[in-house]
Amino acid sequence: MTETRDTTQASTGELQTIVAARLLTDARSVFIGVGRPSTAALLARMVHNPDLVLVYESGTIGAKPYRIPLSIGDGELAETADTVVSVPEMFNYWIGTGRVQVAFLGAAQVDRHGNLNSTVIGDYGHPRTRLPGAGGAPEIASFCQEVVVIAPHSPRTFVERLDFRTTVGFGDADGDRDRLGFTGAGPTAVVTDLGVLTPEPVGGDGARELTLTQLQPGVEVDQVREATGWDLRVTDEVRTTPPATDEELAALRELVNR
Amino acid sequence: MAEITTLPDAIAQLVHDGDSLALEGFTHLIPFAAGHEVLRQRRTELELIRMTPDILYDQMIGTGAARRLVFSYGGNPGVGSLHRFRDAIEHDWPRPIEIEEHSHAGMANRYAAGAARMPFAVMRGYAGTDLRERTEVKEIVCPFTGEKLAAVPALRPDVSIVHAQEADREGNVQLWGIPGVQKEAVLCADRSLVTVERIVDTLEPRPGGVVIPGWVIDAVAEAPGGSLPSYAAGITARDNDFYRFWDKLSRDRDEFTAWMNDHVLETTTR
Numbered sequence: 001m002t003e004t005r006d007t008t009q010a011s012t013g014e015l016q017t018i019v020a021a022r023l024l025t026d027a028r029s030v031f032i033g034v035g036r037p038s039t040a041a042l043l044a045r046m047v048h049n050p051d052l053v054l055v056y057e058s059g060t061i062g063a064k065p066y067r068i069p070l071s072i073g074d075g076e077l078a079e080t081a082d083t084v085v086s087v088p089e090m091f092n093y094w095i096g097t098g099r100v101q102v103a104f105l106g107a108a109q110v111d112r113h114g115n116l117n118s119t120v121i122g123d124y125g126h127p128r129t130r131l132p133g134a135g136g137a138p139e140i141a142s143f144c145q146e147v148v149v150i151a152p153h154s155p156r157t158f159v160e161r162l163d164f165r166t167t168v169g170f171g172d173a174d175g176d177r178d179r180l181g182f183t184g185a186g187p188t189a190v191v192t193d194l195g196v197l198t199p200e201p202v203g204g205d206g207a208r209e210l211t212l213t214q215l216q217p218g219v220e221v222d223q224v225r226e227a228t229g230w231d232l233r234v235t236d237e238v239r240t241t242p243p244a245t246d247e248e249l250a251a252l253r254e255l256v257n258r
Numbered sequence: 259m260a261e262i263t264t265l266p267d268a269i270a271q272l273v274h275d276g277d278s279l280a281l282e283g284f285t286h287l288i289p290f291a292a293g294h295e296v297l298r299q300r301r302t303e304l305e306l307i308r309m310t311p312d313i314l315y316d317q318m319i320g321t322g323a324a325r326r327l328v329f330s331y332g333g334n335p336g337v338g339s340l341h342r343f344r345d346a347i348e349h350d351w352p353r354p355i356e357i358e359e360h361s362h363a364g365m366a367n368r369y370a371a372g373a374a375r376m377p378f379a380v381m382r383g384y385a386g387t388d389l390r391e392r393t394e395v396k397e398i399v400c401p402f403t404g405e406k407l408a409a410v411p412a413l414r415p416d417v418s419i420v421h422a423q424e425a426d427r428e429g430n431v432q433l434w435g436i437p438g439v440q441k442e443a444v445l446c447a448d449r450s451l452v453t454v455e456r457i458v459d460t461l462e463p464r465p466g467g468v469v470i471p472g473w474v475i476d477a478v479a480e481a482p483g484g485s486l487p488s489y490a491a492g493i494t495a496r497d498n499d500f501y502r503f504w505d506k507l508s509r510d511r512d513e514f515t516a517w518m519n520d521h522v523l524e525t526t527t528r
Contacts, residue, residue, distance in 0.1 A: 034336040058284055058285055058438075059438070069336070070501065071496065072285060072335060072336075073335070073436050074498075077436075078286070078435045079491075083466075084436055086366075086438065087362065087366040087438055088367060088369065088370045090366075091362060091367070092366075096363065096382055096383075119359075124388075124392060129344075130332070130348050133329065133330060133331050133359050134330060134331065134360070134361040135333075135361070135362050136331075136362040137361070138361045138384060138387050138389065139361055139362075139363040142383070142385065165388040166388070167387065168386035176386065180385040181385060181405070181406065182385070
């Protein structure tokens with residue numbers, strides 16, 4: 001990947017966004033924060049699913065932004081929304097009830113069970129790096145019907161042990177989500193710039209672990225193993241992610257340049 | 259009934275050293291002008307409460323006005339870190355700060371409970387997270403179904419301040435666009451101030467408009483542009499460039515201090 005980039009092909013970051021957008025092809029609604037998740041959801045509305053309902057935690061439901069918003073509270077989100085609700089209503093009536101289908105979440109650390117850290121790196125009382133904190137993530141991940149995690153693939157992000165568990169994926173063991181009273185299915189995919197991890201059964205007791213099931217074109221399995229802080233499981237037949245179509249790439253670049 | 263007054267007089271009357279102070283506005287309608295006036299009047303030892311500290315609390319923390327912070331997301335929205343918030347927690351600069359952090363759902367429910375004058379709120383949340391050990395949340399059992407739920411204590415700040423588009427001459431307030439937790443913040447506090455873009459003869463009903471009657475507000479002060487670099491829907495636009503600029507400026511303690519002196523502390527209220 002050191003050679004001069006062929007700009008007719010998607011970069012790894014672009015393909016990451018495109019893969020995330022494809023996951024929304026049949027979704028009714030998606031909960032999104034800013035950054036790559038928002039870009040992916042807007043792209044999905046342009047290319048795959050024009051009726052997709054975008055929900056931002058600022059209270060805008062059914063927002064139809066033309067431009068990628070910088071913040072979750074940009075004016076265009078409220079102006080184009082089907083309805084705008086207060087924050088207590090957003091979490092109690094819309095998130096907590098499981099009315100939103102897919103949630104896109106990011107994190108500073110992800111473990112093999114899809115648990116997420118967005119609070120601190122290091123000790124909580126004396127952190128090396130203080131991160132923003134939970135925001136809406138714990139309840140979003142508990143109650144939205146499914147969660148897609150979008151993160152850059154590196155050993156700093158994909159860690160053996162989280163410094164802080166901000167948000168529960170599958171907890172420590174199979175059945176934890178049920179025991180904790182969660183109604184959503186939890187993480188169904190982790191989309192990175194190298195490939196896609198999905199939770200697959202390990203052993204016979206139904207426990208699941210994030211497993212490499214898809215590679216971006218040109219990426220080797222060993223590259224992903226090196227970028228993962230735990231001994232990564234790899235499915236027997238790893239698929240290669242279909243490359244970006246001309247339509248996807250043109251739409252993404254047009255969107256980013258608006 | 260709300261007294262219509264000036265921003266400096268309202269802050270002088272309502273905000274005291276050591277108060278717990280909530281300045282709300284979820285990305286939209288953040289009361290920057292009021293927060294800056296609190297700093298100009300050198301209020302100190304404050305407990306600052308806000309779901310998303312944003313640049314305003316970064317400024318208030320960086321100038322040392324806060325002894326404690328209650329929050330749920332301390333980032334520069336869409337940009338990255340709040341560097342003064344981080345420096346205070348990571349390096350105790352300019353002073354150590356105590357923190358209490360929640361999830362957004364927790365904070366929103368705490369405000370709603372405060373507005374209802376209930377001692378706590380019941381919700382589904384925090385389960386399985388490390389936050390449970392680090393914050394004010396307890397398990398409670400539903401007396402009807404036996405379900406285990408989370409209880410979070412009501413927020414009852416000494417003072418809440420929010421910004422809105424308009425007030426009439428009786429001090430009735432209307433805000434529209436993203437409503438955040440502003441109504442809850444006003445109703446949960448002992449004392450409240452609403453700054454507004456403009457005072458009008460008659461409030462014209464707006465789609466999605468939230469009206470807060472003047473008789474539950476202590477003071478209303480006109481502060482045109484008072485939520486910039488946040489915004490007031492229909493009147494001002496969010497200054498996204500400033501949010502990016504702040505990311506660079508606020509990394510350096512001296513540059514931050516100089517900027518605050520020049521642009522906030524040694525200025526007078528517009």
